[in-house]
Amino acid sequence: MTKFTFLLSLRRHFTIKLCGAILLSIGIIAASYFIGNSDIPMPDEMKVLRTFDRFMKFSGQYEDNLPDSILLVNVCYDKQLVDYSVHDIPVGQFVITDREKLLQFLTAAYEADNYRYIMMDVFFEHNIESPQDSALFATIRKMNRIVIANHVDSHLSDTLLKKKSAYADYTVSWKVTKFAHFQFLREGNEPTMPLRIYEDLAGKTIKKWGPFYFSDGRLCKNAITLNLPIRVEDDYSLETPNILEKRYEFLGADILAHDSIYPISMQLEDKIVIIGDFMTDVHDTYLGPQPGSLICINAYHALQQGDHYFHWGWAIVQFIIYFIIGYFLMSRLTFARMMPNIFLRMLFFIFSVPSILLVVALIAYVTTGYVYNMYIPTFLYWLYQFIYNTYRKAKMNAK
């Protein structure tokens, strides 16, 4: 009878632990999805990316990478001075991107109409005007396959440009002040520049349905930890000791100046043209300072690669790992305790929950480039343990 009661209790305990581990694993996957879709970056995203990048560099696998389909146009040396006022009182002059040169370039592009897409990471801010504005804005409005930058907390100089604009913003927090996390649909479900390019070129978009996001009929994420495989470390890449290949071209000095010998139409043919300031518009990323325009094109690249889709395969792998960890945690077991050999026990002693998750994340990153969130599972395991320990203490005190 005693034996039967013991077996029954063992079975009951096993069922509770099994159900608990299953619920905890599903909870972690769901929490990672919902929290990950917000614009707020998690504290581990930047660190994970940086660790993995060092690992890849150390193994000699990462280099400067710019696909041939992309033409980077640097406007850092194409500036003009315009009058500037604060509260309608003139205060002096302000430096902006040379709108005359932009007009010249876009007019040629419009006439050629052979580019794949133009992403102009230049903001035409309200209250900053130049004599070329009306012609420039009219050209932008009549162009196909073009997107210009807009910001959540600012206004465009011409409201008619709104149709051609999309957001070029990301969020940082008090804890994470550097870029690591990109959200595709922002404020009021408005698209960002990468999503707009994806919509126009791939004919697909991201749509919200309750707390879920879908793309092309598949469950997807609205925000991802953004890997930056498209990167430009230097102005030039050294092909041979005497030949340097330009990584980006200057709008005035390279593209417009040589139009008569090397026509703009030839330079643009079938290219995704990225216009931005690659010198001063830089943001802190896991690679160090990177131009904002390159962050946007990497986000588009992620969409193109399908990185935003919810990977069911990885979700199953994650579920199994979370389940094992959860079951061990609920049984108050450790990997070390299960090892018969002392050396194996010592080895497994270092296998804490975050270190197991780090190894899994590293495998995921190296094999598929998928960046997987470790902060949420680690936090939830810690929360479970905290609640459980508090409950046990309270129970013991009551006794």
Add this chain to the structure above:
Amino acid sequence: MKIHSLILLIFTFFNFSILLADDYKVLFTNSNDVLIDGKKVQVGATFNDKSVITWTKGVERQAIKAVNTKTNKMCLFVSQSMEKNSLTALEILTANKHLSTHAAYQEGMDISIPIKLRKSFEENYELLDTLIIDTNVKLPSSLSLIATYTYGDARISKPLKTDNGQIVIDRKLFSIDGKALQPRDVTLTFDLYNKDIDMYTFIKGDVQLMVIPETAK
């Protein structure tokens, strides 16, 4: 028949190698004295990767901007040979950050120069007559090494003689308008000066130099 096949094979191979060759169109040059295949370079002219570029002797910083007509990518052909700057394992894992305004990035400067120079200096030196520090870093003519020290209330900066990877520190460093100063323990700061863009790069500070008085020889 066999000869015909051989000729056809050679002809095909020749055509194939022509197809593989990169062709360039000159967009800009900063020197019209440069020769490509024996002819003076001209904007709009074309050449291929088999062409011989002859740079004018004694003239530094000659460059040709051209476009590769196959890849549609612009490139620069430069007279000075450059080295690929590959990072060591230690440089991947660690990085040196500068907090001073000297640390401004200088476009076009080989970034390995300040790194290598920085490693060359020790903390302490003694100057009896002439001190030669081997750095193995050959400085281009646009760069010079400046030593700065404080003497009384004055802060004195002087360029150092560099020759074939060696830096020479002698008593001329402590001579102002022909008048010799008599410092004893000097703390030196080294900066790299780029005269082309008028910019300084901090190399190393707090280098102790004990100047042994001449009477003690």
